[in-house]
Structures are given as structure tokens and as C-alpha cells.
Amino acid sequence: MITKMGNKIGEGGCSEIFEWENANQIIKLARDNTDYHAMKQEYDNSRMAWENGLSVPQPIALVDMEGRPGIVFERIYGETMMERFVKKAMERGDEEEASTEHGEYNDIRLTAQVLSEIHNKPGLRMPSQREAIKNSINSVDYLSKDEKAAVISLLEDLPVKNQLCHGDPNPRNMLLRNGKAVVIDWMNASIGNPEADLAEYIIMFRYAILPDYYPKEITSHLDSNREAIINAFVEEYTRLAGITSNEIDAWIAPIAARKLSADGISEEEKILLIHEIRRRLQEQKD
Ligand SMILES: Nc1ncnc2c1ncn2[C@@H]1O[C@H](COP(=O)(O)OP(=O)(O)OP(=O)(O)O)[C@@H](O)[C@H]1O
Ligand SMILES: [Mg+2]
Structure with missing residues (x-):
């Protein structure tokens, strides 16, 4: 899986964001302060928002990177x-x-x-x-x-x-x-x-x-x-x-x-x- 990961493009209090697989995707990887449960909650919430047509990046998959929970999202250029x-x-x-x-x-x-x-x-x-x-x-x-x-x-x-x-x-x-x-x-x-x-x-x-x-x-x-x-x-x-x-x-x-x-x-x-x-x-x- 590691090979899919590209440059770091952003970060926040609970995660780091990297390029992923292709130019249209990113991966949000949890920091130590954020567990699988919280990431799953974010994934489920994002999915519901996306499926209801709101202006959000498409969530693609909930993943585990060697024990670190993450979400693959559509990349927003902006x-x-x-x-x-x-x-x-x-x-x-x-x-x-x-x-x-x-x-x-x-x-x-x-x-x-x-x-x-x-x-x-x-x-x-x-x-x-x-x-x-x-x-x-x-x-x-x-x-x-x-x-x-x-x-x-x-x-x-x-x-x-x-x-x-x-x-x-x-x-x-x-x-x-x-x-x-x-x-x-x-x-x-x-x-x-x-x-x-x-x-x-x-x-x-x-x-x-x-x-x-x-x-x-x-x-x-x-x-x-x-x-x-x-x-x-x-x-x-x-x-x-x-x-x-x-x-x-x-x-x-x-x-x-x-x-x-x-x-x-x-x-x-x-x-x-x-x-x-x-x-x-x-x-x-x-
Ligand atoms: N889908 C995306 N496409 C492009 N850039 C993104 C995307 N998701 C996140 N980023 C970049 O990464 C930064 C951090 O993302 P996000 O807010 O999801 O992280 P966080 O750790 O949950 O933040 P917080 O500090 O609010 O807890 C954003 O401000 C943005 O610059
Ligand atoms: Mg944020």
C-alpha cells in the first residue's frame, strides 16, 4: 500500500493528508490522538453527506495503513x-x-x-x-x-x-x-x-x-x-x-x-x- 502514497499536502489537528494513488485522490491519515472509531464516524458522515448531494469530497474508502486508520477521499483542487x-x-x-x-x-x-x-x-x-x-x-x-x-x-x-x-x-x-x-x-x-x-x-x-x-x-x-x-x-x-x-x-x-x-x-x-x-x-x- 505504501507505494500509493505521495507528498504531504496538508494537515490538521487530528490528521495528515497525502497524495494518493492518482491525481484525483488524497488519503487522510489519523494522528495518535484519533482512533479508528472517530475515522469511521467521519467516513460514515461524509458518505451520508455525499450521497445526499452536499458539496463535499467523495469518500472512497476507509483504510488501515499499518495500524494507522485513514480515509481515501476525492481530492479537491482549490x-x-x-x-x-x-x-x-x-x-x-x-x-x-x-x-x-x-x-x-x-x-x-x-x-x-x-x-x-x-x-x-x-x-x-x-x-x-x-x-x-x-x-x-x-x-x-x-x-x-x-x-x-x-x-x-x-x-x-x-x-x-x-x-x-x-x-x-x-x-x-x-x-x-x-x-x-x-x-x-x-x-x-x-x-x-x-x-x-x-x-x-x-x-x-x-x-x-x-x-x-x-x-x-x-x-x-x-x-x-x-x-x-x-x-x-x-x-x-x-x-x-x-x-x-x-x-x-x-x-x-x-x-x-x-x-x-x-x-x-x-x-x-x-x-x-x-x-x-x-x-x-x-x-x-x-
Ligand atoms: N479532500 C481534500 N482535498 C484537498 N485538500 C484536502 C482534502 N482534505 C483535506 N485537505 C487539506 O488538508 C487540511 C486538513 O484536513 P482536515 O481538516 O480534514 O484535517 P483534520 O486533521 O481533521 O483537521 P482539524 O484540525 O480541523 O481537526 C485541509 O485544511 C486541506 O488543506
Ligand atoms: Mg480540519
Whole structure:
């Protein structure tokens, strides 16, 4: 099998991505932190999304490479939304806020569009989102027992929906191909409330702290555009699928608490999330 593997073309927190067999395929190989069960879940979720006509790479096979679980996928030729963001930020320099007149937020709108397509795809079976969020919140060390209980109680009061959700809609999980967003990384897909995906996206753009290896232009560009990006995203999603900013807002505390269980973000970013959660819990009490 080894001979089929080519150059490494990407990586994420739980995998490495290599060329595979022919130019139209890649293999996603799990890191040590990710087991067969998780890869099988991603394979099954991807298969269901693909068979239902969503904009995703075709999953080809679940494989074992000398004990390392992997998935062979169709290769998507296109840049990730993150790569595009970085490129644009470098072109612009760090001074000004991006102008909507120049289509600056097109990628953000394409992201809202593809998410609304996912959320409105009926009849798919996947694990329960609410249970998964509760389990993640309970696993967090950064909040007290009482704080976790208070956040979970906020979550339990939110209206229940049964829609397909992606679970990790960040700009590294979307590639642009022929003017359309293609969504990868379906490991955390579930059935539940679209507001959870939307809150995840908003929290990320509001609080993300980029790793030090990004040039300072990128950080400044992000800092001067955070809220404008969020507004463009919500505006487009509301136009397409009706959910409003206020409805999403109720999900910020639970999703920020869930995010504290992620291993891919810095301590500094986690402190921002903790402040936001505590501020919201305090507001509730007052
Ligand atoms: N089918 C594909 N075609 C082309 N590039 C891909 C494909 N799948 C993944 N990649 C590249 O590899 C990177 C990592 O992929 P992916 O998000 O699936 O990994 P991950 O380890 O699950 O990530 P995370 O850090 O979100 O857990 C992507 O950002 C993308 O650049
Ligand atoms: Mg990813």
C-alpha cells in the first residue's frame, strides 16, 4: 500500500493528508490522538453527506495503513478559505477595514450559503448534537462545576431542532472550487440546531488568536475586520435561512464552553472565552 502514497499536502489537528494513488485522490491519515472509531464516524458522515448531494469530497474508502486508520477521499483542487483570507490580508496590508464594495466578504457569504444548504438537507441520520455538546462541556477543566451546570441549563432551555450540522465550520474546513465552497472534515457532524454551527463560526472570528507564525499583517487585518465579517456572515445566513442574530446569541455561551474542550486553540484564546462565558452567566443572574 505504501507505494500509493505521495507528498504531504496538508494537515490538521487530528490528521495528515497525502497524495494518493492518482491525481484525483488524497488519503487522510489519523494522528495518535484519533482512533479508528472517530475515522469511521467521519467516513460514515461524509458518505451520508455525499450521497445526499452536499458539496463535499467523495469518500472512497476507509483504510488501515499499518495500524494507522485513514480515509481515501476525492481530492479537491482549490484553496481553503483560510489560505484565501491570508492571501487577501497580505495584499491589503494592515491599515484599512476591508470594503464590502469590492466583494471582500464574498468568501464569508459563500460559507453562509453552503452552511444553509447543509442545515436544510432533510432526512439524514447522525449522532445527537445536544448530548455531544453536554459531554464536551462536562469534560472542560476551565470552568467550575456550578458554572458548567449553569451553562448546560442554558443549553437545555434552548428550543430543539433536528437539522444536519457540520460541527466545525472553520475556514480550514472549506475549500473554494469553481466559485463554490466545498466542506471537508465531517468528524463532528450531528443532528441538532444550526445555531450551534453559526455560534461556532462567530466565536471563532470574534476571539481567534492566530499562531505566532502568521505575519503581523494578517493579525491586524483580522483585528480590524472581525465584527464586519461576522455581520456579513449573519446577514447572508439570515437572508437565506431566516435565523437571526438574537437567536444565535443564545448559543454563544454553550458553544464557547464546548470550545474550551478543544486542544487546537491557545490558552490566551481560552481565557477570552472564559471571560465571555462568565460575563453571560453574570448577566443571567442580574
Ligand atoms: N479532500 C481534500 N482535498 C484537498 N485538500 C484536502 C482534502 N482534505 C483535506 N485537505 C487539506 O488538508 C487540511 C486538513 O484536513 P482536515 O481538516 O480534514 O484535517 P483534520 O486533521 O481533521 O483537521 P482539524 O484540525 O480541523 O481537526 C485541509 O485544511 C486541506 O488543506
Ligand atoms: Mg480540519
